[in-house]
Amino acid sequence: MTIISRGSVALAASLTLLAVAGCSGGSDDKGQATDELTVMAPLFGTAPDPGGELQQAVEKLIGKKLKVTWVPNAEYGDKSNVTLASDKLPDVMVTNEKGSSFVKAAEAGAFWDLTGKLDKYPNLKPANEQIAKNSTTNGKTYGIYRVRPLLRSGIVIRKDWLAKVGLKEPRTVDELRAVAKAFTEQDPDGNGKKDTYGLIIPKWPGGYSSASPYDVIETWFGAPNAWGERDGKLVPGFDTPEFLAANKWLRGWVQEGLVNPDFATLDTGNWNNPFVQGKGGMIIDVNVRATQLLDLFKEKSPKDFDKVTLVGNLERSDGKKFSYPFTGYNMVMAISKQRIRTEEQLDQVLQTLDKLQSKEGSVLLTNGIEGRNFKVEGEFAVPINQDDPKVKTIQNDVDKGFIQLGTRASVGMGAYRLKPADEASRAMRDKFDVLMNEDLKTAVFNPAQGVLAPTATAKSQTLDTIIPDARIKYLSGAITEDQLKEQIKRWYDAGGTQVAQEVNDLVAKVGG
Amino acid sequence: MATDLVPEVAPPAAKVSRRAPAPKRRRRTRPLWQDLLRYRWLYLLLLPGLVYFLVFKYLPMYGLSIAFKDYVPFLGYSGSEWVGLKHFQELFTGPDFGRLMGNTMLLALLTIVFVFPAPIVVALLLNELRVNVVKRSVQSLIYIPHFLSWTIVASLTYLLFSVDFGVIANWIHGLVGGQKTDYVAQADWFRPLIVAQLLWKQTGWGTIIYLAALAGVDSQLYEAARVDGAGRWRQFWHITLPSIAPTVVIMAILTSGNLLDSGFEQIWLMTTSLNRDVADVFDTFVYSIGITQGAFSYATAVGLFKGLVGVVLIFGSNFLAKRLGQRGLF
Numbered sequence: 001m002t003i004i005s006r007g008s009v010a011l012a013a014s015l016t017l018l019a020v021a022g023c024s025g026g027s028d029d030k031g032q033a034t035d036e037l038t039v040m041a042p043l044f045g046t047a048p049d050p051g052g053e054l055q056q057a058v059e060k061l062i063g064k065k066l067k068v069t070w071v072p073n074a075e076y077g078d079k080s081n082v083t084l085a086s087d088k089l090p091d092v093m094v095t096n097e098k099g100s101s102f103v104k105a106a107e108a109g110a111f112w113d114l115t116g117k118l119d120k121y122p123n124l125k126p127a128n129e130q131i132a133k134n135s136t137t138n139g140k141t142y143g144i145y146r147v148r149p150l151l152r153s154g155i156v157i158r159k160d161w162l163a164k165v166g167l168k169e170p171r172t173v174d175e176l177r178a179v180a181k182a183f184t185e186q187d188p189d190g191n192g193k194k195d196t197y198g199l200i201i202p203k204w205p206g207g208y209s210s211a212s213p214y215d216v217i218e219t220w221f222g223a224p225n226a227w228g229e230r231d232g233k234l235v236p237g238f239d240t241p242e243f244l245a246a247n248k249w250l251r252g253w254v255q256e257g258l259v260n261p262d263f264a265t266l267d268t269g270n271w272n273n274p275f276v277q278g279k280g281g282m283i284i285d286v287n288v289r290a291t292q293l294l295d296l297f298k299e300k301s302p303k304d305f306d307k308v309t310l311v312g313n314l315e316r317s318d319g320k321k322f323s324y325p326f327t328g329y330n331m332v333m334a335i336s337k338q339r340i341r342t343e344e345q346l347d348q349v350l351q352t353l354d355k356l357q358s359k360e361g362s363v364l365l366t367n368g369i370e371g372r373n374f375k376v377e378g379e380f381a382v383p384i385n386q387d388d389p390k391v392k393t394i395q396n397d398v399d400k401g402f403i404q405l406g407t408r409a410s411v412g413m414g415a416y417r418l419k420p421a422d423e424a425s426r427a428m429r430d431k432f433d434v435l436m437n438e439d440l441k442t443a444v445f446n447p448a449q450g451v452l453a454p455t456a457t458a459k460s461q462t463l464d465t466i467i468p469d470a471r472i473k474y475l476s477g478a479i480t481e482d483q484l485k486e487q488i489k490r491w492y493d494a495g496g497t498q499v500a501q502e503v504n505d506l507v508a509k510v511g512g
Numbered sequence: 513m514a515t516d517l518v519p520e521v522a523p524p525a526a527k528v529s530r531r532a533p534a535p536k537r538r539r540r541t542r543p544l545w546q547d548l549l550r551y552r553w554l555y556l557l558l559l560p561g562l563v564y565f566l567v568f569k570y571l572p573m574y575g576l577s578i579a580f581k582d583y584v585p586f587l588g589y590s591g592s593e594w595v596g597l598k599h600f601q602e603l604f605t606g607p608d609f610g611r612l613m614g615n616t617m618l619l620a621l622l623t624i625v626f627v628f629p630a631p632i633v634v635a636l637l638l639n640e641l642r643v644n645v646v647k648r649s650v651q652s653l654i655y656i657p658h659f660l661s662w663t664i665v666a667s668l669t670y671l672l673f674s675v676d677f678g679v680i681a682n683w684i685h686g687l688v689g690g691q692k693t694d695y696v697a698q699a700d701w702f703r704p705l706i707v708a709q710l711l712w713k714q715t716g717w718g719t720i721i722y723l724a725a726l727a728g729v730d731s732q733l734y735e736a737a738r739v740d741g742a743g744r745w746r747q748f749w750h751i752t753l754p755s756i757a758p759t760v761v762i763m764a765i766l767t768s769g770n771l772l773d774s775g776f777e778q779i780w781l782m783t784t785s786l787n788r789d790v791a792d793v794f795d796t797f798v799y800s801i802g803i804t805q806g807a808f809s810y811a812t813a814v815g816l817f818k819g820l821v822g823v824v825l826i827f828g829s830n831f832l833a834k835r836l837g838q839r840g841l842f
Binding site for chain 1: 584585586587588606607608670674675676692694696697698699784785786788789797800801803804805806807808810
């Protein structure tokens with residue numbers, strides 16, 4: 001008898017313990033939200049020290065304790081979904097405002113609808129109406145957008161190879177092809193062997209219309225950016241003759257060996273390798289890759305590294321130009337209702353965020369602590385004391401973590417621009433803005449950027465992979481053009497027809 | 513659980529049975545609590561295991577209820593709306609089901625045909641080895657791949673078979689000539705690669721249990737057979753094989769329950785745009801829709817379906833084993 005009771009007591013005790021442990025995580029005291037702000041944000045390296053100098057400086061500025069959950073960027077999407085499924089939402093969460101699990105949670109009331117609520121706060125009020133519109137979800141603002149340069153697409157080319165084969169920087173798609181052909185066949189590395197290729201493309205992790213090299217090339221050919229008007233109706237970009245023309249063209253590249261043969265499997269993390277190793281001569285990606293590659297060459301041979309040049313979007317054969325713009329932001333900061341329950345508490349949080357995004361806060365988030373890790377020189381920030389390990393920590397905390405908390409100033413748009421270390425980098429940086437302003441004139445925007453079709457969310461597991469997979473198969477030669485068209489039809493049959501209808505209706509209702 | 517475990521860990525049971533049958537009968541009529549009292553220490557030993565199963569295996573099953581709901585985390589388990597069999601209907605009538613089932617089953621079949629017998633064959637071969645040192649070192653060497661994670665195995669495969677710089681791929685190309693084959697990307701090569709990886713990684717480790725079974729065979733049997741004039745082959749056929757048959761059957765039944773577990777990591781890492789049509793299995797599907805896309809209810813429904821198929825397979829193969837005159841698992 002005693003044993004039974006002892007046993008059941010133990011069992012009961014352990015179960016109770018578990019239950020207690022399970023509960024304590026979720027329902028925190030209401031009052032706690034006022035002196036502490038919990039945030040979840042992506043991380044691009046070593047996590048900042050929670051007691052570090054930079055964090056202390058930020059906490060001092062906003063007058064609150066800051067508790068940031070840093071999640072490595074590669075697993076940010078997965079971790080967000082798991083967090084949304086748990087009962088431990090942070091106060092402020094950096095999130096994709098059109099991700100299906102976020103939208104479901106937001107529509108169920110897990111996050112504040114900030115539509116019209118931000119104008120009171122000078123540093124949270126959208127600085128650009130178009131971007132603000134892009135970052136809405138079917139007419140609702142669920143978060144404060146994190147600003148990014150509006151146009152970042154470009155082609156990075158080996159400068160020394162260009163000189164070797166005697167070609168100038170391409171301005172049209174035909175010239176680009178000529179460069180790729182010369183890079184493949186005219187032995188630009190001068191080792192006497194035909195072991196190079198023109199263009200390097202990796203296994204792209206995103207779906208259709210995710211700023212992949214394919215999306216950019218399709219835009220040059222005049223295909224819509226994700227959605228475009230044809231005969232008075234919005235159609236998906238891949239259901240256009242321009243899409244087919246662009247891919248037919250690129251398929252020719254693959255067949256002629258102008259593209260790296262492992263373009264279906266090359267990991268994006270290794271994208272730079274063939275370029276730096278001298279196997280391939282071009283990369284179509286965001287412009288910052290040019291400076292990245294320049295730095296890599298500099299590391300390799302500090303004396304002779306000026307081997308990279310950047311070219312903007314290209315003209316079609318008939319001289320018309322279409323450029324691929326970006327959305328002008330990357331994810332938004334949403335505010336959860338779990339701990340921020342009342343309008344007053346929301347106001348407090350927004351005030352705190354407003355302080356964080358002020359000029360002073362932006363400097364902290366994107367540059368660091370003035371006089372510690374950088375000094376101001378006109379419009380530039382110049383790194384100082386970089387040999388001091390403590391200063392190094394501040395610099396790391398800025399670059400790998402805190403810069404992700406900026407919504408007004410952020411990656412590529414720091415409060416102060418970093419002063420380039422050498423002439424080549426400076427010229428490259430200057431080129432960014434010149435090319436951007438030039439290409440923005442011909443930018444093809446996505447008219448449906450702000451809407452999210454319910455069917456696209458519900459059937460995403462089926463729909464999302466059809467087009468990108470078919471595109472790769474077509475490019476690799478595994479399927480014919482007719483089979484590619486069949487796959488496009490399959491997309492419509494699997495729910496795409498509904499998606500197109502909904503997108504048209506929603507755009508008519510809320511405006512892109 | 514309780515009744516299963518007690519005779520196994522309780523030496524007194526053996527003592528009891530050797531005595532007269534009378535106390536046995538008395539035992540049967542004794543109420544449960546007296547049993548509990550009598551074997552209290554054994555039950556106490558059982559408790560942690562029981563708690564483990566309750567807390568980590570049975571309590572979470574409560575979450576399975578979301579397969580029948582439209583689960584929204586913010587509303588919680590109880591707050592989410594009941595939708596009955598909607599998600600199952602969606603699964604069975606959806607465009608993915610046939611492909612997923614086909615791929616999963618085909619991989620399972622390949623596993624049964626190629627991967628399952630491999631350790632048995634290797635164990636039998638090892639058993640025939642005379643020199644102990646060779647046997648031991650071979651054994652140790654073939655265990656090693658088991659300790660590498662799938663990530664490493666997949667990276668190695670890419671390194672060796674990549675069309676651009678793969679060592680083995682280039683070597684084969686040098687031998688065969690013709691156009692370069694992209695082994696890691698092409699759909700046709702997906703299944704052979706998966707099976708090859710499984711063989712390389714798991715065969716050595718799998719031999720352990722069969723080697724143990726082989727070590728347990730009574731050597732007197734072999735001596736008697738030799739006296740009767742049986743050769744090596746006869747001994748193998750009439751002694752070795754029947755001796756390990758029960759182990760093989762048990763392993764087969766256990767494997768059948770996991771047949772639909774296609775090894776998520778391995779397949780996920782080997783999937784590309786070109787081979788997705790043959791690579792998508794239930795496990796990767798559940799991951800994509802559940803974790804990547806946050807459709808928790810649908811993912812749970814798919815997982816539950818997979819679990820049910822597993823249960824059916826286990827009972828089915830157990831039944832089959834008994835019909836074939838072997839001892840089943842239960």
